[in-house]
Amino acid sequence: MYEATVSAPVNIACIKYWGKRDTKLILPTNSSLSVTLDQDHLRSTTTSRADESFEKGDRLWLNGKEETIKQGGRLGVCISELRGWRKIEEDKDSSLPKLSQWPLRIASYNNFPTAAGLASSASGLAALVASLAKLFQLPQNASQLSIIARQGSGSACRSLFGGYVAWREGTEKDGSDSLAEQIESETHWPEIHALICVVSDAKKGTSSTSGMQRTVETSTLLKERLNLVPSRMNDISQAIRSKNFEKFAILTMKDSNSFHSVCLDTFPPIFYLNDVSKSIIQVIEELNRSSGKIIAAYTFDAGPNAVIYSLQENIGKVIGAIKKFFPTEEDNQVDPFNTKPEELP
Numbered sequence: 001m002y003e004a005t006v007s008a009p010v011n012i013a014c015i016k017y018w019g020k021r022d023t024k025l026i027l028p029t030n031s032s033l034s035v036t037l038d039q040d041h042l043r044s045t046t047t048s049r050a051d052e053s054f055e056k057g058d059r060l061w062l063n064g065k066e067e068t069i070k071q072g073g074r075l076g077v078c079i080s081e082l083r084g085w086r087k088i089e090e091d092k093d094s095s096l097p098k099l100s101q102w103p104l105r106i107a108s109y110n111n112f113p114t115a116a117g118l119a120s121s122a123s124g125l126a127a128l129v130a131s132l133a134k135l136f137q138l139p140q141n142a143s144q145l146s147i148i149a150r151q152g153s154g155s156a157c158r159s160l161f162g163g164y165v166a167w168r169e170g171t172e173k174d175g176s177d178s179l180a181e182q183i184e185s186e187t188h189w190p191e192i193h194a195l196i197c198v199v200s201d202a203k204k205g206t207s208s209t210s211g212m213q214r215t216v217e218t219s220t221l222l223k224e225r226l227n228l229v230p231s232r233m234n235d236i237s238q239a240i241r242s243k244n245f246e247k248f249a250i251l252t253m254k255d256s257n258s259f260h261s262v263c264l265d266t267f268p269p270i271f272y273l274n275d276v277s278k279s280i281i282q283v284i285e286e287l288n289r290s291s292g293k294i295i296a297a298y299t300f301d302a303g304p305n306a307v308i309y310s311l312q313e314n315i316g317k318v319i320g321a322i323k324k325f326f327p328t329e330e331d332n333q334v335d336p337f338n339t340k341p342e343e344l345p
């Protein structure tokens with residue numbers, strides 16, 4: 001039996017992917033750029049096994065529950081493409097074991113709630129592709145593998161890299177140039193922190209896959225957004241390279257707002273932000289105003305949860321502001337009669 005285990009972290013987009021020009025190949029209507037979170041926190045871990053003696057047919061478990069692998073479905077396509085690449089290597093070198101012909105058993109775990117707007121499909125599909133590539137000992141690099149991960153879930157192509165990652169929309173019809181590449185590595189700007197505020201861990205109402213196509217079909221505002229994205233991609237890449245937090249923060253907040261605006265312009269409209277999400281925006285705006293400079297940036301994906309980017313030197317201030325306005329049960333358990341006023345949340 002051959003086995004490989006790989007973990008892939010969640011990525012959070014600063015310039016959002018929203019809309020496909022090809023739904024089968026998962027080719028986007030615009031390029032996007034994300035920050036891959038630290039391996040230690042939100043991640044998917046996938047183990048793939050191949051064995052000649054396994055009963056025929058591939059099987060996959062997600063968080064311990066078996067999922068069906070449909071032929072021609074997203075998972076099925078990723079597996080068969082990677083098998084094809086393995087077959088090429090076996091044809092070149094006849095001493096290699098014929099793993100491409102053996103059934104697979106794949107188990108994947110997330111260390112966070114699935115489908116809570118925390119991008120579980122991105123880390124999950126990236127971990128799956130990376131673990132099969134390792135099992136098959138494929139020579140392809142991460143950008144080439146991202147072409148396969150993209151066909152599992154668009155945002156997954158970005159989770160194959162750490163640090164700051166761009167997904168280039170590409171121009172080729174077959175998707176061969178729609179791939180992810182690293183802008184800067186995870187060690188480039190270690191002072192940046194991402195604070196994740198779980199507003200709700202319930203499964204989201206409108207899935208990204210169906211929501212974004214409804215936007216493509218019905219939103220006139222999307223055309224305006226698509227005109228803006230190329231310069232935003234350049235500007236945010238420059239801001240990252242030069243570690244210009246204010247520029248990075250403004251572009252991140254503007255692009256989140258632009259994405260949620262096209263959701264509202266979709267017909268029927270899509271609401272991902274709830275009242276708590278909107279209050280978080282106001283708290284961050286007020287924090288930035290009272291600080292006299294931009295020290296925090298909010299961004300929201302296809303759900304109400306906030307991700308707040310801030311530099312190490314300001315993260316305590318950001319957490320303090322969030323805790324003050326949105327105390328958790330733990331904060332509420334402070335006994336006010338045994339606590340000095342300045343220690344109250």
Ligand code: 2P0
Binds near residue numbers: 018
């Ligand atoms: C992003 N999102 O760039 C954007 C921001 C949600 C909002 O990528 O249909 O789950 O599998 O390609 O990748 C969510 O879309 O959709 C997403 P599919 P995916 O992170």
